[in-house]
Amino acid sequence: MFTPLAGRTVIVTGGSKGIGRGIARRFGAAGLNVLIVALRLEEAAAAAAEIGPNASAFAADVADPEACAAFAAAALDRYGRIDILCANAGIFPAARLDAMTGADFDAVIGTNLKGTFLSAAAVLPAMKAARWGRIVVTSSITGPITGYPGWAHYGASKAGQLGFVRTACLELAPWGITVNAVLPGNIRTEGLDGLGADYLRKMESSIPLKRLGSVEDIAHAALFLASEEAGYITGQTLVVDGGQVLPESLAALEDMAAG
Template sequence: MIASLEGLSVMVTGASKGIGKGIASGFASAGAKVLVVARSEASAAAAVEEIVSAGGIANHYCADVSNRTDMKAAVARCVELYGGLDVLCANAGIFPSADLESMTDDQWDEVMNTNLKGTFVSVQTCLPELKKSQAGRVVVTSSITGPITGFPGWSHYGASKSAQLGFIRTAAIELGKYQITINAVMPGNIITEGLENMGQEYLEQTAASIPLKKLGSTEDIANAAMFLASREAGYVTGQTIVVDGGQVLPESLEAME
């Protein structure tokens, strides 16, 4: 547990399930006050119930991260509940599969609107409150897919995740004058509902190609996000942390033998 997170107000987008829920739960366990932001009322409420049952402080707000009106209202709700906003975890993302040859403009735009525009809108709408904080932090959930690796059917997803990293590097320069840091976590294969849907054979093959011989957990990503949001990481900005068990390191499967 990172003690400097206690009492901070944290907004986590896309936090009703998967990595986002893991990040929200991690911050709550460290004593932060969490606002779970997601599109699904039922899923967001269930995530909050789980966090509160574990002893954490959490509420939820339904919003589409690509909608500026929604996100302004989410920020206002966070301020109403907790008196301000210290940390934004811009985690919301989608990854519907579509091969490049048949991908439609609508499929491309859907991913870009949520993953890339959603990051931009989230940061911009949270900025007025982050500027008031003594601990202003932004943590973006990117991915190894796009910046480092590729996967068939995810050219739009990979492009959006690479673009997020370009975004944080210039944002870090612009936000530095406010003492706000912005960094990104790049997860590898993390056990979530979405990954489990890939099938048991995929899970086993992937684990076999990772030097640590296992898939990651949402807690692994939460730990990285919490570090980047902490006082201890106050001199780190515009950077990325790959959390993948070493997956991107081997040149080939022979390197694992």
């Protein structure tokens, strides 16, 4: 049995859809106050309404330091404390290197990597004052472990997040603040539904557990890293991918099925 987190406050950036919405929903079910941050207030509000009265919405661009300071101030004003940050906001537009522009690269790095730093910096005063905090970063297997054509900028941003985590955890340890990352594999979100059943089956065939992950799979991992029981874990990465990165070749998957 885990120590209850009810009554604590979590900020979930990019919390209006996909993995972020699943994380916000799971933390809300655990009794936490949840501030959902997203670019569009109406989408954040819809996600908050799904959770109930202990959740609220805020519109902010995590690439903007003033916007990040504003969502931290809103959390303190509404709930009186900031205990957990789930730095989840991210974008993933595809662009091959021969077509990618500097602006394309900057946009992805600005949201995914700089946004992680700015979000963390915004919540530090409250966490340091409390001498307790959890920062959970949503990275990816793409970049830190694997690659995918068209996502060089995305992969760079996700690998960069892990460099941030490993140094930030050292700086923040004296205040009882842990910093960790979850690395999702292929997760079924609303963004995949339009790709068709054949595409989804191909994706599933590359995963030893033979299914796409759910947003709940990532949310459970984030909740664990935010728990009291994970208080001695910091600077670490938790891969949640159904074993996707493990087979050394297609032959390994075929042999697994044959066995």
